Amino acid sequence: MKYHFSSTRGNIKQFRIDTTQKTQNSTTESYPQVSDNASIKLIIESIPAGVVYRSGETLLINQRSSELLGYSSESPALFEQNLERLFELDAIQGETATDATPSDSPEIWVQFSEGIQKLCEVTLPNNEDRQLWLLNEVTTQRQNERLMHLLTNATSDVTGEAFFKRLVQQLSLALKLKCVCLVQHKKEDQKIRSCQTIGVSFDGEVVPDFEYAVEGSPCEHAIGPEPYMIPSGVAAAYPQDSFLAEHGIESYFSLPMVDKNNDVQGHLVLLGDRPIYEDLCQLPVIQNFTYRAAAELNRRQAEKKLEESELRITMAARGSEIGLWDFDIITGKTKYDDKWFSMLGYEPGDLAQSFETWKSLVHPDDLPPTLKSLEDYISGSSSSYEAEIRMKTSGGNWKWILTRGKISAYSPQKTPLQLIGTHIDIDDLKRSQQIRLENEARLRIIMDQIPAILWTTDCNNQYTSIVGAGLNQLGIQPDETVGKAIYDLHKSQDVSVNMTAMHNRTLKGESVRFEQQLQNTIFDIHIEPLRNSNDQIIGCIGLAIDVTVRKKTIEQLNRQRILLQTIFHSVTDAMIVTDRSHNIVMCNESIQIHFRCKEADLLGRPICELIVSSSLYEEQFNRVSFPNTRVLKPFIVEYLRADGSRFQGETIVTPLRRSDNQITGYIKVIRDITDHIQMEEEKDHLHAQMLHAQKLESLGVLAGGIAHDFNNLLLAILGNTNLVLMELDEKSPVNPYVKSIEMAARHAAKICERLLAYSGRRTFASMTFNLNRVIQETVEIMKSIVSCNAHIELDLSDEELMIHED
Secondary structure, three states, X not given: XXXXXXXXXXXXXXXXXXXXXXXXXXXXXXXXXXXXXXXXXXXXXXXXXXXXXXXXXXXXXXXXXXXXXXXXXXXXXXXXXXXXXXXXXXXXXXXXXXXXXXXXXXXXXXXXXXXXXXXXXXXXXXXXOEEEEEEEEOHHHHHHHHHHHHHHHHXXXXXXXXXXXXXXXXXXXXXXXXXXXXXXXXXXXXEEEEEEEEEEEEOOEEEOOOEEEOOOOHHHHOOOOOOEEEOOOHHHHOOOOHHHHHOOOOEEEEEEEEOOOOOEEEEEEEEEOOOOOOXXXXXXXXXXXXXXXXXXXXXXXXXXXXXXXXXXXXXXXXXXXXXXXXXXXXXXXEEEOHHHHHHOOOOOOOOOOEHHHHHHHEOOOOHHHHHHHHHHHHHOOOOOEEEEEXXXXXXOOEEEEXXXXXXXXXXXXXXXXXXXXXXXXXXXXXXXXXXXXXXXXXXXXXXXXXXXXXXXXXXXXXXXXEEOOHXXXXXXXXXXXXXXXXXXXXXXXXXXXXXXXXXXXXHOOOOEEEEEEEOOXXXXXXXXXXXXXXXXXXXXXXXXXXXXXXXXXXXXXXXXXXXXXXXXXXXXXXXEEEEXXXXXXXXXXXXXXXXXXXXXXXXXXXXXXXXXXXXXXXXXXXXXXXXXXXXXXXXXXXXXXXXXXXXXXXXXXXXXXXXXXXXXXXXXXXXXXXXXXXXXXXXXHHHHHHHHHHHHHHHHHHHHHHXXXXXXXXXXXXXXXXXXXXXXXXXOOOHHHHHHHHHHHHHHHHHHHHHHHHOXXXXXXXXXEEHHHHHHXXXXXXXXXXXXXXXXXXXXXXXXXXXXXX
């Protein structure tokens, strides 16, 4: 049977097709056009789908239909074969269709040159006289749907490594590929130098993973964020990669595995042993599963890090007072460690490990806000989860617990999957906080009683609180002060400027202390930075104490100290202050005169180094140890000067005592009495001389009186002797004796004259006499005294020995 074929592209071509499926070779014969065909052509050309119209022997197709059926002047036979298959599809459907059950839209594979095939969905004609076929290409859609269905069923129940293995195997089977593998990039020195497979399938069979270098392989150009494909000749393009040649690889497709942070973790490699001109990288199902593979890889890495982190946390928690918990948000399963149970006084098997267990232990007043905080954190409304709750212990008491949590795992859609957290016992902390609050209350009471002011300011130097009895002295009310700026509170501009400057320094982190006179009161002010829990400065806190009385007392004490120092250094005696060990700690200026050295030369030295003999000094100051001894009597010690000379010092030691009568040191007053001692010695010498003179004077008076009386007696003896001599003859034997008497009387008269001269009544008169004669006269006198048996011999000089004396 023959048909007139007409294309709507302007040129008319003729095909002859009979019912025996024999195709006529004549393609250049023209049939006359029917007048109705023009309108039909316009109609079918306006339809976007492929249209094949057959009426009798006339066959019309539009441009889309000719493309879908493979119309080409180079290969008309393929077009005729596809057209015959379309007509056969109508016959097959007609045999299988029933009136009760309409058939689904059939599909047909259309053959193209170079082995390319396309799947078309066909709408069959419902009029036998004028038949109309509608064609729509569904190659990519059907392939994607079928592949999606296949991969979803195969991988829906597996994760991690099992997912990787199942995915590459199903892709290899569905796409009839030689090899499919998932690879993970390995970096060295911030560069990707090798890849590690995490799933490999050859000819539909899973094989062990391996590692390979990217240099010289197609993966060298596929490690970026964009897909990479080589439809044919990949082995020839990369001759260095022996893997491609050994397995007969012809085509190469690579899709990057990108995680949620847009970081490339690896790539999916599709290897075919035939040329594949269809871009497999554009299949949505392959792209989706590549993203899921990236998410699984990222999750596996996160789980590994989480396991390591949990191990570290567990090991740290075992050595600390921290309980750990793990909450699966999807399933609601909860796990607690041993410390979590022991913190509340339970054993690990006493309570069920569930979320309901935790809720049953939380105080009813703390449970609603805690659950609200947890829900806000999971939903993303809050950036953290932290709460202070009371939990019931095994003994029935309530213990304060600080619970914290953090999301540890997310789904590919960034939905929270897992929450881990800690429990910390803060019962003691809460008690200390309660004590602190009580102390603050006491402090407030104290501040209301003592003359002090306590205040806080914000970062704008505005008062946020102020208390203290010192406000009454300034006439300031606390309620009127809160909210005011520092500069506006004080009437004096100088005070306002200084107070503002000090607060500004404190806001920079500096602690300041200074004195400031407010009205007639002097305050000692101390200002510190006020920080929050994050150690951020949020203002200042200041304390001002009334020191007016203390200031005046200090000034008075300073004046007295200056006066005492003046007196101390004005004393002419040397004053030395020592500690209990008798080491010198202070000296006055007179030390330079007495010891001829400076004060610095003596400080720290023991006092015994200045004493010639310390035995007397130790004997004296030992009496100071008696409690009732306040001041020692003066004693004299010989001191040693710096130049080696010595001096006698009259020393007074006074102990320095505390209020409990304990001795803390000694003060020694040393007076140089060397000159005084010398004066006393001279005085004693003069006094002795005076006594001697008085004795001599008394002796002279006595001697004068005796000499005078004796001289009177001698006068009578001499007078009578002279009378006797005048009466006696010179030859008389008595004459010598009378002359001896006269001689002796004359010697006695001379002695009387000397006594009178010694007494001052006479003067000594010098004269010249012969010594021989004096000796002879003396011997004559002695003869009358000594025994007559004594023999006196004289050996006188032949010469006259003249002597001049008194």
